[in-house]
Amino acid sequence: QVQLVESGGGLVQAGGSLRLSCATSGRTFSTYSMGWFRQAPGKEREFVATISGTGGRTYYSDSVKGRFTISRDNAKNTGYLQMNSLKPEDTAVYYCAAYRSLLTESTSSSSNNYLYWGQGTQVTVSA
Numbered sequence: 001q002v003q004l005v006e007s008g009g010g011l012v013q014a015g016g017s018l019r020l021s022c023a024t025s026g027r028t029f030s031t032y033s034m035g036w037f038r039q040a041p042g043k044e045r046e047f048v049a050t051i052s053g054t055g056g057r058t059y060y061s062d063s064v065k066g067r068f069t070i071s072r073d074n075a076k077n078t079g080y081l082q083m084n085s086l087k088p089e090d091t092a093v094y095y096c097a098a099y100r101s102l103l104t105e106s107t108s109s110s111s112n113n114y115l116y117w118g119q120g121t122q123v124t125v126s127a
Helices: none
Strands: 004-007 010-013 018-024 032-039 046-051 058-060 068-073 078-083 092-100 121-126
Touching: 004 092, 018 032, 018 092, 018 121, 032 068, 032 078, 046 068, 046 078, 058 068, 078 092
Parallel strands: 010 121
Antiparallel strands: 004 018, 018 078, 032 046, 032 092, 046 058, 068 078, 092 121
16 A cells, blocks of 8 residues: 655746655655656646656656656656746646556556545635
């Protein structure tokens, strides 16, 4: 069982930056692929970014590519989402999620593949 706890959300002006963290339990974090998703009011949850267990492979949605960076520190059992050049349309609840894969460089943009989810952290970007 893996527990995920997000932190780092808040209110920021457009053009600003935030770094989200996702702290996990367990001692085998490196065997889990991780992703970030977000859900804005009245909208469906959408994929943001994903990273493989080793951190060697990443993938981003087109809407955040070039502005957001996903990373992880397996020694600290923590994943990160660095968000720069934030826009009002980035306002949402952000969730980190994880799944275990036998493929060390596995990544996925589909929420259906993720077994473990955090409770979410609110990010609000003002114009």
